[in-house]
Amino acid sequence: MTTKRVVPETARRRRRPTKQGQVLTHRLIVETALRMLREHGAAGLTARRLGLALGADASTVYRYFRGMDDLVLAIADEVFANAMADWRPTGHWRADLRDLGLRIHHAYLAHPQAALLTASRVTGRPNEVASDETILGILRGAGFADADAVRIYHAFIDQSLAFAILDAATLALPAPAREADEEVWRDTYARLPARTHPNIAATAPLLVARMNNSAYPTALDMLLSSASAQLTT
Structure with missing residues (x-):
């Protein structure tokens, strides 16, 4: 034969x-x-x-x-390549992690439909692996014990990807639906009376100003502040 x-x-x-x-x-x-x-x-x-x-x-x-799913994983790795392109460390761990988190989030939002398809996948491809190696290296270089470095890395990367999916879902909506959602804060929440909704009424201007923007930068800063506090105790 x-x-x-x-x-x-x-x-x-x-x-x-x-x-x-x-x-x-x-x-x-x-x-x-x-x-x-x-x-x-x-x-x-x-x-x-x-x-x-x-x-x-x-x-x-x-x-x-090998198939369309193999292509999807390649797309996911390309997003990480875009996020890491031309990135250079400053040597300040918190600033470097913040920059990387924002870069990853931005890279996914540049391709909202791709974000919805790929942000939940683990590819094991070169660019994804390189970014993980970089993040862990920053944390270990800052002085975190390995167990803490992995714990913070886990929260850091999952947070960036979760917000990427959430924010990409908004961007992927048809324009009329997205605009209608954005108007709810002004047309509904800002009009609620203090008699029935005292907390919303008291904060309505702040809600209108913030709620149509991504909360990722705030959440990222909170995560990094928590990590920083642990490092200094």
């Missing part, structure tokens, strides 16, 4: 230009998938539609990825 020859991954990849004159690459497919998610949402990201957008047959995608 003849043993079936295994075709190396590099040999499976398309080197001829597509109908649009592009030579397909891993990065081009991921970038095109991100654009499709932005324009059509997760339901619009299929191998057939991706192939059409690339000017190639749908089967071409599988020369680069």
Whole structure:
């Protein structure tokens, strides 16, 4: 019996230009998938539609990825690459962690539909691993014991991803629905009488001013303050 020859991954990849004159690459497919998610949402990201957008047959995608879920994990790793691009440590652990948290949050919000699809995934891909190594290195370098470093890292990364999903869900809403939600604070909460809702009425101007903005920077500062207090005790 003849043993079936295994075709190396590099040999499976398309080197001829597509109908649009592009030579397909891993990065081009991921970038095109991100654009499709932005324009059509997760339901619009299929191998057939991706192939059409690339000017190639749908089967071409599988020369680069084991399946659509493999592509989703690659998209998630690309978001981490965007977050870490050109980042440089200052040597001040709290400032560095704050900057990284805001970068991760911002990178996901730049692609809201992708955030909803990928922020809950663990990829084990190079950019995700590199960011985790960096965060843990900052914490251990600041003097946290390993158990504390892992505990704070866990809270830090889950907090950034949870807020990314929450805030991305708002951005992904159709514009009329998002605008209607934003107006509720002014049109409903700000009009509640002090007789029935004394606490809301007393804080209504502050609620109107804050509640349509992300609470992530505040939550991040609270987490870092808690960690800092532990380090100094």
